[in-house]
Amino acid sequence: MQYIQIKEMILEQIDGGMLLPRQKLPSERVLALSFNTTRITLREALSLLETEGRIYREDRRGWFISPLPLRYSLKETFDFTQMALSQARLPKTECLGAKCVLADQRVLALLGLAPFSTVHCLERLYYLEGRVVAYGVHYIRADCFPHLLKQDSGSTCEKNCLDHVSPFYKETQYQISARALFGLMASRLRATSGSLGLRVERIHSNQEGKKLDVEIEYWRQDAIKLEFHLSLE
Amino acid sequence: MQYIQIKEMILEQIDGGMLLPRQKLPSERVLALSFNTTRITLREALSLLETEGRIYREDRRGWFISPLPLRYSLKETFDFTQMALSQARLPKTECLGAKCVLADQRVLALLGLAPFSTVHCLERLYYLEGRVVAYGVHYIRADCFPHLLKQDSGSTCEKNCLDHVSPFYKETQYQISARALFGLMASRLRATSGSLGLRVERIHSNQEGKKLDVEIEYWRQDAIKLEFHLSLE
DNA sequence: GAGTGGTCTAGACCACGGA
DNA sequence: CCGTGGTCTAGACCACTCA
Numbered sequence: 422m423q424y425i426q427i428k429e430m431i432l433e434q435i436d437g438g439m440l441l442p443r444q445k446l447p448s449e450r451v452l453a454l455s456f457n458t459t460r461i462t463l464r465e466a467l468s469l470l471e472t473e474g475r476i477y478r479e480d481r482r483g484w485f486i487s488p489l490p491l492r493y494s495l496k497e498t499f500d501f502t503q504m505a506l507s508q509a510r511l512p513k514t515e516c517l518g519a520k521c522v523l524a525d526q527r528v529l530a531l532l533g534l535a536p537f538s539t540v541h542c543l544e545r546l547y548y549l550e551g552r553v554v555a556y557g558v559h560y561i562r563a564d565c566f567p568h569l570l571k572q573d574s575g576s577t578c579e580k581n582c583l584d585h586v587s588p589f590y591k592e593t594q595y596q597i598s599a600r601a602l603f604g605l606m607a608s609r610l611r612a613t614s615g616s617l618g619l620r621v622e623r624i625h626s627n628q629e630g631k632k633l634d635v636e637i638e639y640w641r642q643d644a645i646k647l648e649f650h651l652s653l654e
Numbered sequence: 655m656q657y658i659q660i661k662e663m664i665l666e667q668i669d670g671g672m673l674l675p676r677q678k679l680p681s682e683r684v685l686a687l688s689f690n691t692t693r694i695t696l697r698e699a700l701s702l703l704e705t706e707g708r709i710y711r712e713d714r715r716g717w718f719i720s721p722l723p724l725r726y727s728l729k730e731t732f733d734f735t736q737m738a739l740s741q742a743r744l745p746k747t748e749c750l751g752a753k754c755v756l757a758d759q760r761v762l763a764l765l766g767l768a769p770f771s772t773v774h775c776l777e778r779l780y781y782l783e784g785r786v787v788a789y790g791v792h793y794i795r796a797d798c799f800p801h802l803l804k805q806d807s808g809s810t811c812e813k814n815c816l817d818h819v820s821p822f823y824k825e826t827q828y829q830i831s832a833r834a835l836f837g838l839m840a841s842r843l844r845a846t847s848g849s850l851g852l853r854v855e856r857i858h859s860n861q862e863g864k865k866l867d868v869e870i871e872y873w874r875q876d877a878i879k880l881e882f883h884l885s886l887e
Numbered sequence: 888g889a890g891t892g893g894t895c896t897a898g899a900c901c902a903c904g905g906a
Numbered sequence: 907c908c909g910t911g912g913t914c915t916a917g918a919c920c921a922c923t924c925a
Contacts, residue, residue, distance in 0.1 A: 422893090422894075423894080423895075424894080424895090425847075425848075448909075448910060448911080449910080449911065450909090450910080450911095458895080458896085459895070459896055459897065459898085460897095460911095461694070461894095461895070461896080461897095462894075462895060462896085464911095465894080465895090469834060469848045472832075472834045472848065472849075472850050473833070473834045474831075474832065478911090480903090480911085480912090481902080481903055481904060481910070481911050481912075482903095482904070482905090482910085482911080483910075483911070484911095490831075495882070495884075496884070497884055497886060590886065591885060591886055592883060592884065592885040592886070593883060593884040593885070594881070594882075594883040595728075595880075595881060595882050595883065595884075596879065596880070596881045597830070597879075597880040597881070598707075598723075598879050598880065599705075599707065599832060599850070599852070599875055600706070601702060601705045601706045613911090613912080614658075614912095615658075615702045615705065616705075617705050617832070617850065619832070642832055646829065646830075646831050647828075647829070647830040647831065648827070648828060648829045648830070649728070649827075649828050649882075650825060650826060650827040650828065651728075651729070651730055651825065651826045651828075652824060652825040652826070653730060653823065653824055653825070655912090655913075656913080656914075657913080657914090681890075681891060681892080682891080682892065683890090683891080683892095691914080691915085692914070692915055692916065692917085693892095693916095694913095694914070694915080694916095695913075695914060695915085697892095698913080698914090711892090713892085713893090713922095714891070714892050714893075714921080714922055714923060715891085715892080715922095715923070715924095716891075716892070716923095717892095846892090846893080847893095888924105888925095889923105889924095889925090890922105890923090890924090890925105891921100891922080891923070891924095892920105892921095892922080892923095893919105893920085893921085893922095894918100894919085894920080894921105895917105895918080895919085895920105896916105896917085896918075896919105897915105897916100897917095898914105898915085898916095898917105899913100899914075899915075900912105900913085900914085900915105901911105901912085901913080901914105902910100902911095902912085902913105903909105903910080903911085903912095904908105904909090904910075904911095905907100905908095905909090905910095906907085906908085906909105
């Protein structure tokens with residue numbers, strides 16, 4: 422169980438403040454040498470630290486120290502910028518695209534739509550202190566909000582669409598699961614293919630129980646800590 | 655990316671119904687041979703499937719097909735038996751111990767207690783169709799519920815303590831995170847040391863905002879899918 | 888006691904990132 | 907172009923599980 426000891430030693434360095442958040446670790450070969458072992462064993466130790474959320478990988482770029490996770494509060498609406506700022510973090514949201522498209526099978530099912538329905542589709546990347554931490558896609562029923570994207574194609578993405586949609590929210594349905602990140606998703610997050618991510622799905626319904634929109638986010642595993650509270654009344 | 659293809663081939667077997675839930679896969683050596691590769695590469699493919707929640711490991715026993723995950727609804731109170739039964743699953747709860755102890759540092763902090771406070775501590779294992787899926791520990795303020803364990807030491811554990819405590823619940827605070835399973839925790843769940851688990855923490859407070867108890871659960875990653883809903887009023 | 892998974896060694900080649 | 911991480915080979919030993 423050599424890799425456990427290696428893990429502990431690296432952890433000491435981190436906890437001792439020798440290594441700062443987002444700092445790059447030495448190369449695998451160098452680390453393997455200094456722990457007097459092979460790359461395979463060394464990688465075992467690194468993977469363990471990755472699972473524990475203490476370090477993260479950027480595909481082909483190396484291993485880095487994880488910053489403190491963002492506390493992600495499960496609320497009716499999701500406002501990344503405000504959530505980050507309130508925790509003294511530096512957020513950035515990048516818009517990847519906003520268009521009106523035919524809903525695919527999965528979206529049809531999630532929103533309970535008839536075949537060939539159209540939805541507005543907004544894709545975003547979320548950054549903290551310059552590091553990509555999540556990819557999010559937002560599908561909004563086009564029949565309920567026909568002019569959402571048409572009015573001002575440029576700024577709609579920056580300016581939160583939520584302003585138009587959220588006033589109608591009555592119920593919010595969450596689903597959370599651990600998922601492996603692959604292909605496009607992985608590369609958008611600069612993650613190694615097959616690494617673990619957290620999937621957060623949020624469906625909103627209005628007063629009449631009609632499903633208005635669905636947001637799906639994929640987070641880097643170490644980037645968030647989920648929390649929320651309920652109160653009886 | 656040979657291991658991706660191997661993963662896909664195994665997945666086909668599972669989805670094709672050739673392999674049933676909780677059934678054991680052939681040994682790593684046999685699989686490596688039949689895919690004409692080495693154990694290391696084969697294990698890469700298996701780890702990927704594990705991350706995706708399609709198969710799971712029992713420490714030193716082998717790899718098994720994952721059953722469908724239990725839908726875990728985040729509510730004010732947690733009733734494993736009822737949750738499982740309502741989804742046509744076969745639950746079993748095993749009590750590992752019930753005693754009154756001095757609260758350790760961590761529990762003191764979680765419940766906001768004064769040093770040297772005592773708490774009732776109940777430990778349980780949760781099974782589905784005979785497979786261990788979670789370990790849970792429940793700490794309850796002893797000063798608020800002094801006679802909880804004294805009355806009938808034997809049956810208290812079976813008979814849910816919740817009956818005594820839950821009527822006072824007013825607020826519930828959840829925290830969810832991905833954690834690596836180690837040592838005692840791993841062996842209780844028959845998991846390989848270092849494998850991924852889901853940690854669910856739940857703190858209940860009463861009308862006056864006083865924290866009454868905290869439940870901490872560690873779930874095998876593939877065993878549950880978290881969900882919940884909110885509604886505005 | 889046979890076979891298993893857990894761990895480890897000592898290499899290798901390739902494609903990509905960054906200078 | 908160099909060094910990196912991603913991937914892979916071909917073995918080995920040990921402690922444990924299970925029949």
